[in-house]
């Protein structure tokens with residue numbers, strides 16, 4: 001279980017920001033936005049490549065891809081991108097376990113790549129993802145989809161698709177729970 005998640009139970013001090021139904025509706029809305037913004041289905045426009053950032057970005061990317069296919073009829077290449085070795089805090093936290101990178105056979109060259117993550121906070125994970133992506137080719141463009149943007153950016157990074165903007169204080173913690181990793185879907189706001 002990832003460090004920030006309190007698992008399937010949650011504590012009384014946590015407030016539910018999104019229910020399981022909200023999470024499903026949010027992903028569906030984001031799928032429609034990706035279809036529109038990437039001009040999916042237009043002639044001479046290959047579908048975007050979705051890359052989820054482990055831990056929870058990976059199942060999120062798979063769910064987003066499945067909704068995009070459901071709404072558009074187009075299959076979207078989907079994979080995962082581990083950013084661990086590209087993090088700028090690697091020396092401070094050298095024991096982080098590696099996750100899996102699986103770039104689909106389509107590759108990323110000349111494609112729109114949509115990075116998918118559960119939470120956007122400082123932006124440092126996404127900065128690392130941009131570095132990691134460089135090892136796999138040169139996308140035509142890179143976009144970012146996050147389920148929750150909680151603010152407090154430390155780098156000039158913004159998301160193209162945001163499920164929910166949540167104003168937070170730095171002393172708070174956003175936990176995204178997903179069925180695949182946590183046994184249920186929810187977004188919780190608690191104390192750090």
Ligand SMILES: O=P(O)(O)OC[C@H]1O[C@H](OP(=O)(O)OP(=O)(O)O)[C@H](O)[C@@H]1O
Pocket residue numbers: 002003004005053054055056057117118119120121122123124125126
């Ligand atoms: O914008 P940032 O400040 O980088 O924070 C956002 C990242 O923090 C969490 O990942 P975490 O590193 O806790 O690992 P996890 O995905 O395994 O939970 C979250 O899943 C994002 O990837």
Ligand SMILES: O=c1cc[nH]c(=O)[nH]1
Pocket residue numbers: 004119120121150172173174175176
């Ligand atoms: O609150 C936060 C901050 C970074 N990453 C998370 O998953 N939650």
